[in-house]
Amino acid sequence: MEDPFHIEQLARTPAFIYNLGEVKKRATFLSQIKNKSNCKILYSVKPLPLYRVLEEMESLDGFSVSSFFEARLVQNACKNGKEVHFISPGIKSDQWEDISTAVNYLTFNSLEQFSFFESRLRKQSYGIRVNPEFSLIEDPRYNPCREFSKLGVPIAQIKSKISDDPDFFKKIEGIHFHTNFESRDFSHLTETFSNLKTELADELKRFKWINLGGGYFFDESENLSLFYELVDELNDNYDFDEIIIEPGSFLVRDSGYLVSSVIDLFRRDGKNIAVLDTTVNHLPEVFEYQYEPDVLGDDFSNKNEYILAGSSCLAGDVFGVYRFENELELGSKVIFEKVGSYSLVKAHTFNGINLPDIYCLEDNTGLERVKSFTLEQYVHYYGG
Numbered sequence: 001m002e003d004p005f006h007i008e009q010l011a012r013t014p015a016f017i018y019n020l021g022e023v024k025k026r027a028t029f030l031s032q033i034k035n036k037s038n039c040k041i042l043y044s045v046k047p048l049p050l051y052r053v054l055e056e057m058e059s060l061d062g063f064s065v066s067s068f069f070e071a072r073l074v075q076n077a078c079k080n081g082k083e084v085h086f087i088s089p090g091i092k093s094d095q096w097e098d099i100s101t102a103v104n105y106l107t108f109n110s111l112e113q114f115s116f117f118e119s120r121l122r123k124q125s126y127g128i129r130v131n132p133e134f135s136l137i138e139d140p141r142y143n144p145c146r147e148f149s150k151l152g153v154p155i156a157q158i159k160s161k162i163s164d165d166p167d168f169f170k171k172i173e174g175i176h177f178h179t180n181f182e183s184r185d186f187s188h189l190t191e192t193f194s195n196l197k198t199e200l201a202d203e204l205k206r207f208k209w210i211n212l213g214g215g216y217f218f219d220e221s222e223n224l225s226l227f228y229e230l231v232d233e234l235n236d237n238y239d240f241d242e243i244i245i246e247p248g249s250f251l252v253r254d255s256g257y258l259v260s261s262v263i264d265l266f267r268r269d270g271k272n273i274a275v276l277d278t279t280v281n282h283l284p285e286v287f288e289y290q291y292e293p294d295v296l297g298d299d300f301s302n303k304n305e306y307i308l309a310g311s312s313c314l315a316g317d318v319f320g321v322y323r324f325e326n327e328l329e330l331g332s333k334v335i336f337e338k339v340g341s342y343s344l345v346k347a348h349t350f351n352g353i354n355l356p357d358i359y360c361l362e363d364n365t366g367l368e369r370v371k372s373f374t375l376e377q378y379v380h381y382y383g384g
């Protein structure tokens, strides 16, 4: 069988493999959009802040981070002076100086947060996050425009602040929103902006930059032209010096694989169960969202059906039902696909099941192990 991931070279499983060629391809794709639209494009590092991945973002303008740690990480990884933009609902007072020295742009999440830090502003460019109050995500756990949202300032509040105290936003140069997740429909973005422009009208002209957030997949989009039209509208009708986007998942999701091995096989209530040496806690969004991740070789028309289960004591540590051409055996490899984003960053060692090794795959040099987690690290984490 063809082995595009050089599985035979893995020292052991489970293992995350990140295909750097795929990351580079996506970054290049975005840099073409950047050249065509004259947008600034940042990589929002939260889905995967892996050094080797950050290094592949050379063709983009910089990074969007959510914490001091992320900010320092990108500074350490990329010594070539790329811009760092910061946005978070949580800025601790005692971290202000550290954050300030690590970032070039900083977006406040609330008017209160801005007022609290106003006397300590430095030379960064500051922005405010607006909640455009245009819901695109049904599940309130992931919808920044949900009722009682903590993310961003409602438009009405921005409007009334401007009319009560026109000088309030004097030191705020930018406006930011982020409202979507893995969408390939750019009408979502244009409708979101439309809502903003209807409500804020000319007040939008007071801002020097606008950041349209992440949450979009740019390939295979049927209406990417709407994105270009929106950028044209922003350029023609407003005074923005910079139009910024900060995709995350698009750049890394499809580059990530989790390779696992079958360690037990049995039947329960008439179904085949295959227990793997991994767990949903290595792909926590499987449990969080209750979705079935793609598995290489799974096809509805295949005869050999298995419930793939993780090896923790959690009854719901189950990936789903899959069908393979050949019967699984002890030691068979099961490869989860499209798991590059929000997996490694959320993975944990519940039950003492070690984190997967991390490998990077390069077109020229093949597979390289960049990290293994040891028993000593595990013991140390728990105070040993």
Ligand SMILES: Cc1ncc(COP(=O)(O)O)c(C=O)c1O
Pocket (backbone or CB within 6 Å): 044, 046, 047, 064, 087, 178, 180, 181, 182, 213, 214, 215, 216, 246, 247, 248, 249, 250
């Ligand atoms: C403010 C902000 N920008 C960008 C992103 C990246 O979004 P995605 O990875 O869906 O592209 C997120 C994700 O939560 C975010 O909160």
